[in-house]
Amino acid sequence: AQKITQTQPGMFVQEKEAVTLDCTYDTSDPSYGLFWYKQPSSGEMIFLIYQGSYDQQNATEGRYSLNFQKARKSANLVISASQLGDSAMYFCAMRGILIIQGAQKLVFGQGTRLTINP
Amino acid sequence: NAGVTQTPKFRVLKTGQSMTLLCAQDMNHEYMYWYRQDPGMGLRLIHYSVGEGTTAKGEVPDGYNVSRLKKQNFLLGLESAAPSQTSVYFCASRSDRGIYNEQFFGPGTRLTVL
Numbered sequence: 409a410q411k412i413t414q415t416q417p418g419m420f421v422q423e424k425e426a427v428t429l430d431c432t433y434d435t436s437d438p439s440y441g442l443f444w445y446k447q448p449s450s451g452e453m454i455f456l457i458y459q460g461s462y463d464q465q466n467a468t469e470g471r472y473s474l475n476f477q478k479a480r481k482s483a484n485l486v487i488s489a490s491q492l493g494d495s496a497m498y499f500c501a502m503r504g505i506l507i508i509q510g511a512q513k514l515v516f517g518q519g520t521r522l523t524i525n526p
Numbered sequence: 527n528a529g530v531t532q533t534p535k536f537r538v539l540k541t542g543q544s545m546t547l548l549c550a551q552d553m554n555h556e557y558m559y560w561y562r563q564d565p566g567m568g569l570r571l572i573h574y575s576v577g578e579g580t581t582a583k584g585e586v587p588d589g590y591n592v593s594r595l596k597k598q599n600f601l602l603g604l605e606s607a608a609p610s611q612t613s614v615y616f617c618a619s620r621s622d623r624g625i626y627n628e629q630f631f632g633p634g635t636r637l638t639v640l
Contacts, residue, residue, distance in 0.1 A: 412568070441626070441627075443626075443628060445631075450633075451614070451633060451634045452631060452632075452633050452634065453569075453616060453618075453631035455626075455628045455629075455630070458626035458628060499568055499569070501568070501569075503627070510556075510557070510576060510622055511557055511574055511576045511582070512557075512620075512627070513571060513574075513584070514559075514569070514571070514629060515568075516568025516569045516570075517568050518566060518567055518568050519568055
């Protein structure tokens with residue numbers, strides 16, 4: 409079975425500092441993808457970054473980067489130069505086993521609530 | 527483009543009442559999904575659809591039914607609501623032609639069952 413674990417229920421960081429949100433995963437599927445989503449207090453889910461299991465380099469999107477350590481089965485999100493607007497819930501998710509006709513199931517972690525202090 | 531929209535945004539039901547949540551997407555996506563989000567847990571898949579007229583069960587399908595009569599709409603029904611179905615419901619859609627094939631989410635529906 410596939411599983412995502414986020415061990416940090418909450419984190420508090422000073423503005424402008426870098427922050428790392430932890431994510432470990434478990435799967436026996438050789439082909440998988442890892443996503444990070446941001447959920448601000450308004451409730452919507454915003455896609456941030458993606459890492460494929462066969463990607464040789466760590467993914468980067470602006471201030472977001474993904475520290476992908478395949479052997480350790482970890483996919484930590486790094487936010488550089490944090491801003492007040494980064495305060496939100498962050499979810500790690502894994503796309504793995506194909507179900508039927510190309511549908512791909514996402515398995516989510518429990519989330520980490522990040523608070524940026526001024 | 528409006529993306530993924532959900533109707534209604536909030537709803538309060540009494541135990542035993544029925545209701546339908548509507549999800550609409552204007553991106554011509556083939557795949558659509560319904561999730562529920564409960565406190566301290568991530569999103570869990572209820573049902574999904576791989577195209578018009580086809581639906582399938584996710585990991586927590588009991589107490590829900592779905593229909594996808596039109597490609598752009600995916601309906602989630604509760605025939606007899608129970609307090610355990612108090613949750614935030616998210617609809618998502620996905621194309622298989624994107625770079626990352628990420629799922630695009632609607633704004634959510636907050637449902638309370640008394």
